Amino acid sequence: MTGKLKASLLAGVVGMAMVVTSGQATANDELKKLQTDPNQWVMPLGNYSGHRYSPLDQINKDNVKNLKVAWTFSTGVLRGHEGGPLVIGDVMYFSTPFPNIVYALDLNDNGRIIWKYEPKQDPNVIPVMCCDTVNRGVAYGDGMIFLSQADTTLVALDAKTGKKVWSVVNGDPGKGETLTAAPLVIKDKVYVGTSGGEFGVRGHLTAYNIKTGERVWRGYSMGPDSDILMDPEKTTHLGQPVGKDSGTNTWEGDQWKIGGGTTWGWFTYDPDLNLIYYGTGNPSTWNPVQRPGDNRWSMTIFARDADTGMAKWVYQMTPHDEWDYDGVNEMILADIDVKGKATKALVHFDRNGFAYTMDRTNGALLVAEKYDPVVNWATHVDMQTGRPQVVAQYSTSQNGEDVNTKGICPAALGTKDQQPASFSPKSGLFYVPTNHVCMDYEPFQVSYVAGQPYVGATLSMYPPEGADHLGNFIAWDASAGKIVWSNPEPFSVWSGALATAGDVVFYGTLEGYLKAVDAATGKELYRFKTPSGIIGNVNTYTHKGKQYIAVLSGLGGWAGIGMAAGLTEDTAGLGAVGAYKQLANYTQLGGVLTVFTVD
Amino acid sequence: MKCHPCIPVVAAAALFCAVSAGLPAAAHAQEGDKPYTVEGGKVDQGTYNGFRRYHSICHTCHGPDGLGGSFAPNLAESLKVLKFEEFIGIVAGGRQNVSASSESVMPAFAHDPNVMDHIQDIYAYLKARSDGVLGRGRPERLAQK
Numbered sequence: 245m246t247g248k249l250k251a252s253l254l255a256g257v258v259g260m261a262m263v264v265t266s267g268q269a270t271a272n273d274e275l276k277k278l279q280t281d282p283n284q285w286v287m288p289l290g291n292y293s294g295h296r297y298s299p300l301d302q303i304n305k306d307n308v309k310n311l312k313v314a315w316t317f318s319t320g321v322l323r324g325h326e327g328g329p330l331v332i333g334d335v336m337y338f339s340t341p342f343p344n345i346v347y348a349l350d351l352n353d354n355g356r357i358i359w360k361y362e363p364k365q366d367p368n369v370i371p372v373m374c375c376d377t378v379n380r381g382v383a384y385g386d387g388m389i390f391l392s393q394a395d396t397t398l399v400a401l402d403a404k405t406g407k408k409v410w411s412v413v414n415g416d417p418g419k420g421e422t423l424t425a426a427p428l429v430i431k432d433k434v435y436v437g438t439s440g441g442e443f444g445v446r447g448h449l450t451a452y453n454i455k456t457g458e459r460v461w462r463g464y465s466m467g468p469d470s471d472i473l474m475d476p477e478k479t480t481h482l483g484q485p486v487g488k489d490s491g492t493n494t495w496e497g498d499q500w501k502i503g504g505g506t507t508w509g510w511f512t513y514d515p516d517l518n519l520i521y522y523g524t525g526n527p528s529t530w531n532p533v534q535r536p537g538d539n540r541w542s543m544t545i546f547a548r549d550a551d552t553g554m555a556k557w558v559y560q561m562t563p564h565d566e567w568d569y570d571g572v573n574e575m576i577l578a579d580i581d582v583k584g585k586a587t588k589a590l591v592h593f594d595r596n597g598f599a600y601t602m603d604r605t606n607g608a609l610l611v612a613e614k615y616d617p618v619v620n621w622a623t624h625v626d627m628q629t630g631r632p633q634v635v636a637q638y639s640t641s642q643n644g645e646d647v648n649t650k651g652i653c654p655a656a657l658g659t660k661d662q663q664p665a666s667f668s669p670k671s672g673l674f675y676v677p678t679n680h681v682c683m684d685y686e687p688f689q690v691s692y693v694a695g696q697p698y699v700g701a702t703l704s705m706y707p708p709e710g711a712d713h714l715g716n717f718i719a720w721d722a723s724a725g726k727i728v729w730s731n732p733e734p735f736s737v738w739s740g741a742l743a744t745a746g747d748v749v750f751y752g753t754l755e756g757y758l759k760a761v762d763a764a765t766g767k768e769l770y771r772f773k774t775p776s777g778i779i780g781n782v783n784t785y786t787h788k789g790k791q792y793i794a795v796l797s798g799l800g801g802w803a804g805i806g807m808a809a810g811l812t813e814d815t816a817g818l819g820a821v822g823a824y825k826q827l828a829n830y831t832q833l834g835g836v837l838t839v840f841t842v843d
Numbered sequence: 844m845k846c847h848p849c850i851p852v853v854a855a856a857a858l859f860c861a862v863s864a865g866l867p868a869a870a871h872a873q874e875g876d877k878p879y880t881v882e883g884g885k886v887d888q889g890t891y892n893g894f895r896r897y898h899s900i901c902h903t904c905h906g907p908d909g910l911g912g913s914f915a916p917n918l919a920e921s922l923k924v925l926k927f928e929e930f931i932g933i934v935a936g937g938r939q940n941v942s943a944s945s946e947s948v949m950p951a952f953a954h955d956p957n958v959m960d961h962i963q964d965i966y967a968y969l970k971a972r973s974d975g976v977l978g979r980g981r982p983e984r985l986a987q988k
Contacts, residue, residue, distance in 0.1 A: 342946075367939065367941045367946050367948050368948055368950070370946055370948045371904065371948050371949070371950045372950070530899075648981070684981075686895065688895060688899075690899070690957050691955075691956045691957055693954050693955050693956065693957075696950075696952065696954065696955035696957065696958075697899070697900045697903075697955075697957065698957075699899040699900060699957075700899060700957075701899060702894075702895045702898040702899050702981075703898075704980075704981060
């Protein structure tokens with residue numbers, strides 16, 4: 245990379261890059277059109293804005309009670325099935341957890357397998373993904389399916405035949421770098437993130453040319469300005485220039501080199517502003533005492549120019565993280581009224597328990613409110629500085645190493661993890677799958693060795709005091725910053741939501757239920773128990789004029805580690821396993837696709 | 844870090860390292876058949892440290908409290924058979940069991956001071972679990988003498 249490039253030269257270099265790329269930027273306007281077609285589901289979050297909303301209304305709040313299974317398909321893989329299927333024309337595509345099989349299923353023939361792609365990967369990648377070996381889906385663009393393999397290989401497959409067109413290696417699993425996030429295609433580029441924050445990797449977002457697999461740019465989460473693709477004068481944080489060397493001078497020594505800030509969540513895009521939005525994960529290690537400073541730009545919302553990668557604005561939600569509150573959750577782009585004013589908003593439900601409403605054109609902070617009342621580690625977010633006001637009792641940094649800080653809410657899992665929320669332009673509400681879990685957290689000294697776990701904390705997780713449930717499914721008003729309705733769930737809701745013009749919202753539960761609720765009130769209208777717990781994301785499409793709902797079951801992921809680990813005994817609670825323990829009474833592992841419809 | 848130079852020499856060196864780093868020997872679990880002290884559910888500092896270190900690294904595959912899972916075996920059971928020397932050999936060198944129906948991969952921790960510097964303590968904790976003298980969850984610590 246351009247690590248030695250002087251910041252003063254950067255603007256000129258980026259300018260040249262823009263000249264070069266602008267001539268070839270129209271290769272894939274196809275996708276911009278396709279994402280508006282409700283009959284298909286062409287990207288994991290439904291559209292570039294990340295709405296997970298469909299204008300379809302054949303299945304609606306009056307007839308959803310008649311929903312029935314149309315067909316099912318076993319993926320042949322255990323482990324956690326996050327993500328969900330795409331539908332392009334008459335074909336459904338999806339990927340599995342390790343070994344990352346990709347299936348193309350024929351919707352004209354009840355899901356007959358058109359092709360199956362199974363990469364050969366070194367099994368040594370399994371323990372550096374531990375646990376779980378999830379994959380959040382494939383991307384489509386320009387007649388190709390793009391797969392992010394666990395071992396960081398990005399593969400382009402011919403959508404018709406499943407034949408490999410090209411592949412490129414994005415990182416080194418030997419250093420703990422892996423891939424779990426779904427890629428995103430914009431114009432002539434495909435974008436991928438990184439995983440491995442628990443191994444001291446340095447996160448980045450990378451753009452590849454979709455025709456050749458050639459790397460176009462890479463923007464790191466921390467390091468010199470030229471590595472981050474950040475202009476000290478022009479890139480802003482809450483309206484102010486970030487200043488020189490912000491990604492190194494907020495770290496002690498060269499700790500930024502192993503600084504984490506991985507990019508394993510979702511990417512969204514505004515074609516008018518030509519900005520790509522995503523969040524960065526926790527700074528490494530989990531022991532905050534070992535890494536003084538704000539640790540910029542971990543835990544940060546990034547808005548980058550999609551062509552050049554240049555950061556337009558950033559906002560760090562959790563400076564100097566002390567709780568593992570990764571900022572990777574999806575950035576939903578919604579044009580809504582915020583406090584009476586029409587706004588091009590970005591709405592983000594962070595792990596740290598605050599829901600942020602921002603002006604996505606310039607990164608101005610408009611609303612920051614708790615979306616679970618039990619959140620206690622900070623009293624509020626200072627709207628001038630953007631900084632959370634940390635409560636000393638729950639500060640694992642202030643309490644120090646070798647001290648077990650108790651009763652922190654939310655737990656490291658966050659009030660919400662990567663499971664994407666939904667926005668209905670019809671109701672104006674956001675529908676959010678959430679966790680309702682608290683924790684004890686004890687940090688201690690840890691040494692960095694490349695490719696070895698770099699954690700430095702033990703956690704215990706359990707329900708909030710007095711609570712008898714571990715999750716909620718809520719409707720949220722992003723202008724007022726208030727919960728509109730909230731449905732308690734026995735377990736965390738770890739499934740991506742779907743809202744439709746039929747005034748129904750769909751989501752899955754860890755016990756395995758697909759549920760449909762009334763978008764206005766949250767009243768349950770339908771439930772069906774699928775073969776395994778659902779941590780996948782619900783989608784919808786039409787085939788031959790008929791609306792279908794599809795979801796992957798397959799318990800696992802962080803929430804399901806207890807189940808993936810096959811435990812049966814009960815306990816007061818240790819890590820995710822303790823809190824989710826009783827799940828064993830409801831469901832077992834196993835990947836299955838279930839497709840629903842009404843007659 | 845202080846222990847790095849001696850780590851590649853694996854097990855014996857790591858043990859030496861913990862001592863040479865100037866930590867009071869009494870604060871660590873003892874060797875032998877019962878390398879732990881458990882009194883009224885409370886444990887010595889070494890065994891507690893073993894609990895902590897286990898639950899920051901090993902538990903992601905071997906499960907909480909050493910109970911194992913489909914990723915990796917139950918260590919509370921394994922240590923009924925495995926001797927300390929075998930245990931430390933596997934931790935340092937790793938092992939693989941990859942076939943059509945199984946994908947178990949134990950990484951080698953020989954170069955990881957977060958494991959090897961604390962391997963006695965981790966062993967003591969798991970041995971206490973294996974011997975059935977320590978229950979599940981975060982144990983209380985005995986008062987320092």
